[in-house]
Amino acid sequence: MAALLEVEDLHVRLPVAGGTLHAVRGIGFALQPGRTLCLVGESGCGKSLTALALMALLPRRAARDAARLSFAGTDLRSLPERRMAALRGDRMAMIFQDPMTSLNPTMRVGTQLVEALRRHRRVSAAAARDRAVALLERVGIAGAAARLGQYPHQFSGGQRQRLMLAMALMCEPQLLVADEPTTALDVTIQAQILRLLAEVQRELGLALLLITHDLGIVARMADEVAVMYAGEIVERGPAAAVFAAPQHPYTQGLLNCIPAPGRTLPGTPLAAIAGVVPSLVGDWRGCAFRARCSRARPACADDPVPTRTAAGRHSYRCVLSPAPAGREAAP
Amino acid sequence: MLRFALRRLLVALLVALAVSAASFLLVFLAGDPAVAMLGQGGRAEDAAALRTLYGFDRPLPIQYAAWLAKALVGDFGRSQFFNLPVAAILWERLPTTMTLGVCGLAFALALSLPLGILAALRPNSALDRIALLVAVTGQAIPSFWLGLMLIVLLGVVFPVLPISGADDWRGFVLPTVVLGYYATPGFMRLTRAGMIDVLEADFIRTARAKGLSAPDVVLRHALPNAIIPVVSLAAVQFGFMLSGSIVIESVFALNGVGRLAWESITRSDLPVVQAIVLVFAVIYVILTLAADLLNAWLDPRIRAA
Structure with missing residues (x-):
């Protein structure tokens, strides 16, 4: 191949x-x-x-x-x-070493997830949000829909690396x-x-x-x-x-x-x-x-x-x- | 957010109360107010009569309570010089000072934020040096001198702007520039330092790894994180511009509160001085509160603290 x-x-x-x-x-x-x-x-x-x-x-x-x-x-x-x-x-996507500092502390995680998709694809805000929810569920973040409005400091270290992964997969x-x-x-x-x-x-x-x-x-x-x-x-x-x-x-x-x-x-x-x-x-x-x-x-x-x-x-x-x-x- | 706001509001009220007591006592710091009102060579009987007339012979806490109760409903007593209610005089002068302060702040931010951001994007570049030059001269040139030079240049040599008074908006142009320029260096250097710091942060690399455009990375991701100290400084600077516009108002012959304060001090018009001190102190408190709330809105971690 x-x-x-x-x-x-x-x-x-x-x-x-x-x-x-x-x-x-x-x-x-x-x-x-x-x-x-x-x-x-x-x-x-x-x-x-x-x-x-x-x-x-x-x-x-x-x-x-x-x-x-x-x-x-x-x-x-x-x-x-x-x-x-x-x-x-x-x-090509990338995730980094320190999930504590790799997410923007002043931006809701939902916004951070959705922005890459909306930058590269013509998708509606609702469709992008649905994709973010599905991916968050996939990487093991429970109650994803409710958590899109939260900020990085409300997530643990492991959860943040899950967020980073979901973000990279958008x-x-x-x-x-x-x-x-x-x-x-x-x-x-x-x-x-x-x-x-x-x-x-x-x-x-x-x-x-x-x-x-x-x-x-x-x-x-x-x-x-x-x-x-x-x-x-x-x-x-x-x-x-x-x-x-x-x-x-x-x-x-x-x-x-x-x-x-x-x-x-x-x-x-x-x-x-x-x-x-x-x-x-x-x-x-x-x-x-x-x-x-x-x-x-x-x-x-x-x-x-x-x-x-x-x-x-x-x-x-x-x-x-x-x-x-x-x-x-x-x- | 609501709990944070309420807690801050409570603190602000306590500060305002303390400040009101301080501004009340200010009158007594300079000595016996009755003697001060009479001036040099006043007779003791007259001073005694004044003391009874204005209630200076009562115990301080009672005088303070009475003064505060009136001040709360906007009654600051009567000016001894104008023989008019202090509130009416203030109300007439305040818009000029406020307009000047708002314009000065807006001018300072409009100049310093873009310069600070651009300087941070290319540290040590020609643009950064120019921005530094702007900052250093702003810091070094006294406002009254810059004001006079601008009057000479734009009012006399090339008469495009009025040199005094505030009959229309054109009268505010030069004072705005002079007042705002003085605050520019602090804002610009703070923005530059903050942006340089934040642009090194891991989450900026993440934003770039997502393929976001440069304006998105700089303005949406970096700026909100870098601007927090600038907001705090802006609140303090705005208060300073309002209360410190005495020089500018004198140079440009604007009838604002700054000039009123200066004149009232020289005339020992104590009720006016007292009211101005109180009003500006309360404005400071409100500005600080506003900055705290704005920062909490910018940075969710502050809300949780």
């Missing part, structure tokens, strides 16, 4: 005090309708900026460029803001970008929201780009996974393959950090990847992970870092040869 979203060699650069911050450095991925791609990585690895770059919502001072950036056959790279705005909220988008949609919520609510997200994705055949730092979420939700480190995708492939045989030392390190009941003894220190993320201000050569990598060697400083294939569509960027399955293989 043809990809709905195709990204090749995407760069995002931000001017900062000491030079240029290369926040996203030549990443590429593709997403099919009805599939979920998880972009996973730690804070500051560029995953949120990637999402904003797709939606053309980057801060004004940030520069975006790409060899390819196409959505449903439309080249987004040179699309004027007017036409981009016509796509946003209509065919125009039946083809692509939903969810930037850490459950990070700000407590664990039981997280599970509910993720289940809901998976359900509506199946019902609507949505392509879902899910951004997270939580490998548990990746394991639950992803068809495909792309692991980001320091602005690059270091490993990508079908989720099952990546989890079964992680190849990049960073991916292996991430998976090792997850405590497992039974295997992690109480009282022993949890695993962590030593060191910190390198500064991406200025030019960078070689593998960005080498300073934290226990298997680093002189060749790691060379450009370009080779892209190797582990199996099928599972690939990674590292000088090391593919290792067999089993995460204990990593030192």
Whole structure:
């Protein structure tokens, strides 16, 4: 099936005090309708900026460029803001990390739900309202009709993320970008929201780009996974393959950090990847992970870092040869 | 909303009561009012007679109660200078001051809101610098000087506007500009700061993610959130414009309350001064109440507090 979203060699650069911050450095991925791609990585690895770059919502001072950036056959790279705005909220929608601050506190939620639909479609106010009520019921907000007149502060955190989701679905988008949609919520609510997200994705055949730092979420939700480190995708492939045989030392390190009941003894220190993320201000050569990598060697400083294939569509960027399955293989 | 409004109204009434007591006592702050009325060289017998005539010899609480009871029905006593009821004098002067205040406020907001919003949309741009220049000069130029310069320029050198009096609307143009310009910097800087803050907010990104047009994002989503402090300032500034228009009214020879206040103070016409203080204080209270209600209407979270 043809990809709905195709990204090749995407760069995002931000001017900062000491030079240029290369926040996203030549990443590429593709997403099919009805599939979920998880972009996973730690804070500051560029995953949120990637999402904003797709939606053309980057801060004004940030520069975006790409060899390819196409959505449903439309080249987004040179699309004027007017036409981009016509796509946003209509065919590509986005929900954000913090539902407490992502809704306008001075506007009734009904108005906020309806406005996207009325912006993109010729529908009557009554029809738009009916759609809002139906969607609110669908995302699990009881008594939806009565709640349209309320304000965001009258909803709990989980309910607000449900509102955000309903708002994003108003125009039946083809692509939903969810930037850490459950990070700000407590664990039981997280599970509910993720289940809901998976359900509506199946019902609507949505392509879902899910951004997270939580490998548990990746394991639950992803068809495909792309692991980001320091602005690059270091490993990508079908989720099952990546989890079964992680190849990049960073991916292996991430998976090792997850405590497992039974295997992690109480009282022993949890695993962590030593060191910190390198500064991406200025030019960078070689593998960005080498300073934290226990298997680093002189060749790691060379450009370009080779892209190797582990199996099928599972690939990674590292000088090391593919290792067999089993995460204990990593030192 | 109703509960919020009622609570605010109650507070406003209490403030008004306190203010009335203060303005009543004002007369006694300057010393014995009977002596003040006679002026220097007055005889003690005359002062005693005045004291009995005006009831200054009674205990203060009783005098206050009597004064307040009359003031509540609009009776502020008689002006000693004009020998007319104070209410009638005030009623004649108030429209000029009110018109000037409303026009000044409208002018200030009409100038500062668009400038503040545009400056916030493009911080540090040429437009932002120009807006800053407008603000700084407005802050730095004294009203009386600007008034005189405008009179010279537009009344004398290029005589397009009358330089004094308020026979028709043209007489209000220059005073409005001078009075309003002084309030512009505060409004503009506050609007700019508020908008810059709000435009960074997550919900603005949400609005943009919905594909809304730029005017929708800026005016419907951002502005109502940014304008709340401006509303509060506008209430205070409006009160200030009304009570502080003494200078403007003098420069442009307008017969408003500001000028009346000034003249009455120099003539020791105490009932008039007292009434003006009370009326303006109550106007302040009403304006503050109005700002509170307007803000509660703008931001539902205030209502719940």
